[in-house]
Amino acid sequence: MTDQAAHQAAHRGLDLEEPLLFDFGETGRSGVDLPDPEPVASRLGGLERTAPIGLPGLSEPQVIRHFVRISRNNYSIDGNLYPLGSCTMKHNPRLNEKVARLPGFADLHPLQPESTIQGALEAIHTLAHWLRTLTGMPVVAMPPAAGAHGELCGLMAIRAAHDAAGQNRTRVLIPESAHGTNPATAALCGYEVDPIPGNARGRIDVAAIREKLGPDVAGIMLTNPNTLGLFESQVIEVADAIHDAGGYFYCDGANLNAIVGKARPGDLGVDAIHINLHKTFSTPHGGGGPGAGPVAFSEALAPYAPLPLVVRGDDGFRLVEHREGQGAASFGRMRAFHGQMGMFTRALTYMQSHGADGLRQVAEDAVLSANYLLESLKDDLSAPFDGPCMHEALFDEAFLQGTGISVLDFAKAMIDEGYHPMTVYFPLVVHGAMLTEPTETESKQSLDRFIAVLRKLAAAAKAGDVNRFRDAPRHTFRRRVDETAAARNPVLRWTPPTPDAQAAE
């Protein structure tokens, strides 16, 4: 049987098997009608491509059906609650999509003359104003493409500031609970990572920081609210200690959703913080990106912000694209062009929809919902830290002790109940962590259903219904996939069947 026939035989109701594009495309067909090219004297200098590329040819209906079918194998926030801690999977308003597609934003070339892009520069400038106001910090750098890119932006500014002061500092303090991007970013700036242990309350003690401080410490990277879903209550003391030692305070802003409109990082002593527009400001995650990670800077780091800058002059908005004027001390350019404009227009639309009052309500509802989960589930599951939490409720594996069921099994059983699992096994400092973030866009009914399902599963686990967990998921398009086999023998692309294999069929 051919691959395609085997696939078609395996449909189950609305679960339609769909082969790879390469399994059924045929050379010669195309889903795009284009005119015949006019014959011209080639200027390709003898570099014409003669070998086939190997791309399959498909008509438009085939392509539409292919992608619609495979899309149905995805979970989405539009479909159900998506409780991934640290990811802020909130509703993505469709107005944002509509605005981002206006030709006046979407069909702009990044190198058009400034006279033709005043509205675009105004949009960037306005978004930066909202971010400055919400963070209480004087300057926002717009170029970073994602959170980790924003971290790089912040750490490079710190490094540039120390270099400008003639200081050779080599060490960055990072709590053990941090996102992996933090130490990876510090390494990209040539820094050595010095881990800081947390205390029994899930927080960093200022005493632990003081112990590590010295003239070689460039700064600290602290996530606040932290990755355990808790607010670092000694944050101002931490900032003061870092500053007294001549270092800078980088804040990982992944969890800004919990405090937007309730507290400003600038009032907490932060020198740089990245803002994931795809988390707090609801640009869609798109299956892993794109995002955007603007960075707010304190006065001390502002001069080193990356290029380009958008500035407002007497005769309109202007781009500073080279080291001159306000950009004279910039650490440089970290990408082509100006930033993630498509994310900026979405985020600005979202902010204007919510306004100052709505954004504050966002934080309050997100925190309220997480505490509601924590309180409702802490006796059925187990919680390593007391509340109140911020916008994430953290559970751990203690309630599964002795059941023979792992956190991974529990997560897969949630899938059978129609739920995407929470973030599991992160942060690393908590055994079998289950970091749960409901966001502010779930109704109470939705939260109650989720609570009921988790209670039911916890009871089943404790009752010894082991197979229900180990065999999970059983009701999905694909059952548990073999990750070990994938890594042992990596198959990372489709390759044409060899003539021998075809003969054997």
Added chain:
Amino acid sequence: MRYLPLTGDDRRDMLAVIGAASVDELFRDIPASARIDGLLDLPNHQGELEVERAMTAMAARNRPAGAGPSFLGGGAYRHHIPAAVDHLIQRSEFLTSYTPYQPEISQGTLQFLFEFQTQVAMLTGMEVANASMYEGATATAEAVLMAQRLTRRHGAVLSGSLHPHYRETVRTQTQFLGLHLDLAPTDISGGEDLASRITADTACVVVQTPDFFGNLHDTTDLAKECHEAGALLVVVVTEPVSFGALKAPGDMGADIVAGEGQSLGVGLNFGGPYVGLFATRSNFVRQMPGRLCGETVDADGRRAWVLTLSTREQHIRRQKATSNICTNSGLCALSFGIHVALLGEAGLRRLAALNHAAAVRLADRLDAVPGVRVVNRTFFNEFTVELAAPAAAAVDTLAADGILAGVPVSRLVPDDPALANLLLVAATETNTDAEMDALATGLTRVTA
């Protein structure tokens, strides 16, 4: 507020369950001195109509590239994108899903990533490609860092015809890592000698084709020189439609291909988000940055997809990871993949031929304008012309007349009088003969 489902009653009931008297009690860990009592100095919430009106007014203060003749390139190109692309990427299941960390309920994303990886590998002529980077310049910087890890050397030679933003991005991203970059002087001739710059500490040579000025390069000999010296060749491509016309980098000795995928499916978007392409040889895969989707089977033995080789990545390896990248450009990779699927082999070749034909016609027309000289001997869909006057002023004048004439080289490489009169001009399948006439007429006027 239309996006917030909780009612006042809900909030009261939830607080009662929690045992808190007010929501502010939940924020008590924030130091009192830093708590905001009232509202920040920003406008309050607005309805959809009001927001749309304000944003539409802002958009109207721009001139869309497609509103008239536009010949802008320089690393971002205006192409026709089939309507099916934007329809498909707006499906909830693609648009509003997260990174496919739970493969059993993410097979849709994983399958399109596997298809994207295959398409990019085929187009670049390489063995493997990753699931996307942010965009072309950062992909190039990652390629240099990967070459450094693979060769354990500390130098890199960057071509003088590499896109200036890419050169600057590589410089920025490597500046604190003890790498020494050899930045070859700006080269508009297409004939620079990079081989002579290779030393015993050169990890890689980075060359772009079609290059920033539009010249095409056969990198076969340069690759040989690199390999004899123990260095790697990184080839950068900023116009992926060229893959439909030109010999693949993998067939000209490339070890790593880094590129920008924007032309296929993504659109101009004022510079972002775009999609970085990254491809290499199979034996280098464990030093690759970014996510990889692999084939495997599920518990019933059915073919399935899963993120793999993640021990390279930051969430496992932390400071020893191959990169700090986490969020990538997944949805733009999907746009790219759908556009390539619609085109297919025949469509992409035809699209590339149309682009080349348009550029040749435009070059012939502009070469006939007094005071305008086409600099290139070879090009794909973009070339450089030398004007009799500074290009930046000419571009501003023509913009006032509704023509986006091209990119003045001085915008990206300022302060070099030798480049002041150079203008990059791109032509794609979207440009009509009437638009080309308008540009020729306009340039006649401003150079007279």
